Amino acid sequence: MTSTFKGLQHTAAYNSLLKLAQSPFDLTGTGVLDDEERWRRFSCTMGDWRLFYATERVDEAVIDALQAMADEQRLVAQFAAMRRGAVLNRIEGFESENRQVLHTACRDLFSASAAMAAASEEARREMDKLRHFLDELQKGKLAGSLGQPFDTMIHIGIGGSDLGPRAMLEAMRGLALSGRKVHFIANVDPDDTARVLAEVNLATTLVTVVSKSGTTLETLTNETLVRRALEVAGLDPARHCLAVTGKGSPMDDPGRYLRSFYMFDYIGGRYSVTSMVGAVVLGFFLGYEQVVDFLRGAAEVDALAEEADLRRNLPLLLALLGIWNHNFLGHATVAILPYSQALHRFPAHLQQCDMESNGKSVDRYGRKVTLKTGPIVWGEPGTNGQHAFYQLLHQGTEVVPAEFIGFRRSQYLRDGEVQGTTSQQKLLANLFAQSIALAAGRPADNPNRAFPGNRPSCILLAERATARALGALLAIYEAKIVFQGFCWNVNSFDQEGVQLGKVLAGGLLARIGLAVEEGDGVGKIFVKQILG
Numbered sequence: 104m105t106s107t108f109k110g111l112q113h114t115a116a117y118n119s120l121l122k123l124a125q126s127p128f129d130l131t132g133t134g135v136l137d138d139e140e141r142w143r144r145f146s147c148t149m150g151d152w153r154l155f156y157a158t159e160r161v162d163e164a165v166i167d168a169l170q171a172m173a174d175e176q177r178l179v180a181q182f183a184a185m186r187r188g189a190v191l192n193r194i195e196g197f198e199s200e201n202r203q204v205l206h207t208a209c210r211d212l213f214s215a216s217a218a219m220a221a222a223s224e225e226a227r228r229e230m231d232k233l234r235h236f237l238d239e240l241q242k243g244k245l246a247g248s249l250g251q252p253f254d255t256m257i258h259i260g261i262g263g264s265d266l267g268p269r270a271m272l273e274a275m276r277g278l279a280l281s282g283r284k285v286h287f288i289a290n291v292d293p294d295d296t297a298r299v300l301a302e303v304n305l306a307t308t309l310v311t312v313v314s315k316s317g318t319t320l321e322t323l324t325n326e327t328l329v330r331r332a333l334e335v336a337g338l339d340p341a342r343h344c345l346a347v348t349g350k351g352s353p354m355d356d357p358g359r360y361l362r363s364f365y366m367f368d369y370i371g372g373r374y375s376v377t378s379m380v381g382a383v384v385l386g387f388f389l390g391y392e393q394v395v396d397f398l399r400g401a402a403e404v405d406a407l408a409e410e411a412d413l414r415r416n417l418p419l420l421l422a423l424l425g426i427w428n429h430n431f432l433g434h435a436t437v438a439i440l441p442y443s444q445a446l447h448r449f450p451a452h453l454q455q456c457d458m459e460s461n462g463k464s465v466d467r468y469g470r471k472v473t474l475k476t477g478p479i480v481w482g483e484p485g486t487n488g489q490h491a492f493y494q495l496l497h498q499g500t501e502v503v504p505a506e507f508i509g510f511r512r513s514q515y516l517r518d519g520e521v522q523g524t525t526s527q528q529k530l531l532a533n534l535f536a537q538s539i540a541l542a543a544g545r546p547a548d549n550p551n552r553a554f555p556g557n558r559p560s561c562i563l564l565a566e567r568a569t570a571r572a573l574g575a576l577l578a579i580y581e582a583k584i585v586f587q588g589f590c591w592n593v594n595s596f597d598q599e600g601v602q603l604g605k606v607l608a609g610g611l612l613a614r615i616g617l618a619v620e621e622g623d624g625v626g627k628i629f630v631k632q633i634l635g
């Protein structure tokens with residue numbers, strides 16, 4: 104079989120990198136981290152964001168070899184082809200989704216010539232519908248079925264239809280329109296719905312049901328529960344519910360909804376934040392202009408990620424530093440550590456986006472991979488994490504590469520000096536000190552108080568958590584994940600493991616009814632032992 108794409112182990116640079124990994128750069132050396140030139144050289148700016156990677160175990164030779172690997176694998180060319188509509192969601196020679204990958208088109212609305220004009224045109228149409236809808240809301244032209252204006256939104260969706268929109272909405276709470284409230288329901292646990300219903304006034308609530316497939320058990324169940332609650336409250340669900348779904352899905356039934364918005368089969372769920380999946384709830388909460396800024400930030404990164412020079416392409420750099428840590432230095436996980444309360448759900452979004460994309464064992468030709476693919480991604484906001492799992496980061500036997508994320512200024516711009524410093528200064532001092540301490544370590548005669556150092560990390564820094572900076576951050580990570588998938592030569596855009604979960608639960612539920620009468624093995628155990 105002739106393979107257009109090759110995994111990194113088939114590149115000439117792979118062997119150079121293996122050799123370099125035998126004696127990686129020593130960060131514990133005297134003066135290494137005081138060297139301003141090292142900090143300047145190992146940093147990269149893209150739009151609102153600056154990446155500092157002086158605290159990674161790299162030198163110029165490693166970066167040169169990573170560049171050679173990127174060139175050999177044509178990583179940037181593949182990214183550019185993705186933006187222009189190449190059918191990359193496929194496994195060659197086997198049945199697969201066989202689709203284009205065009206989440207970038209959702210935000211390619213700002214340049215004169217979009218990379219994929221037809222898809223951007225569809226995105227533009229949905230954005231126009233959204234603007235019109237938000238305008239009507241703002242002007243009080245839309246009201247609930249008892250005539251009261253809407254001030255609350257319940258967003259129902261799960262997985263890609265929940266995590267990204269929720270992470271980004273949480274990240275922008277400080278920018279919300281006054282008086283607007285948003286709640287999320289994802290879990291099929293009835294307590295998730297009950298908790299939200301107990302908190303809202305349904306007469307002033309819009310319910311956005313988000314499901315690309317329009318068939319997801321959790322979402323349809325929660326929609327039904329909320330519709331029933333609306334009816335019990337004497338309200339007409341068709342005047343309170345909005346749909347965001349795929350064209351032609353079972354939910355594409357405009358008569359049942361006040362408005363229907365669409366996303367398209369070339370947008371994967373976990374990459375759908377900048378489609379209507381995220382835009383409707385963000386628009387309600389923040390207003391249309393902030394959504395435009397958010398998309399603009401993402402679009403800027405998408406265009407800049409076509410830069411071939413690794414040292415000037417931030418997401419590519421982040422991706423290849425990750426490959427260096429994972430495949431060459433052998434670290435199994437990566438911690439995402441935002442020193443920002445606004446980003447408290449961002450690690451959860453990346454868990455999905457990264458692990459669902461690159462948690463794969465066969466390559467794009469269906470062959471078993473021979474190298475480790477996606478790492479385990481986890482994290483929590485600092486400084487909270489410092490009082491919890493950082494013990495393991497500093498002294499555990501598992502070395503965990505860390506990606507710190509921070510902002511120079513707070514989002515609310517409300518801060519106060521306590522004991523001579525502001526909270527923002529304390530927050531950033533902690534971020535910086537942790538990165539340095541992990542890298543430099545600290546020798547001590549008492550082995551229990553010694554810190555080995557040489558634990559790699561990098562820092563992503565922006566001025567403030569604005570809509571544009573957050574759109575850019577989202578796109579940086581989406582592109583990082585895509586570049587890594589290209590590097591491992593896996594299809595980062597399907598999710599058979601998730602599909603399996605959907606089928607498994609459905610199958611078991613269908614058997615409950617039959618279980619007792621027909622003596623069905625697993626069904627019977629479930630009914631007797633689990634349901635009780």
Ligand code: G6Q
Pocket residue numbers: 261262263264313314315316317318319322371372373374459598601
């Ligand atoms: C994302 C996955 C998955 C999906 C959910 C919800 O990439 O495909 O997390 O988003 O299973 O699917 P629906 O949007 O179709 O309800």
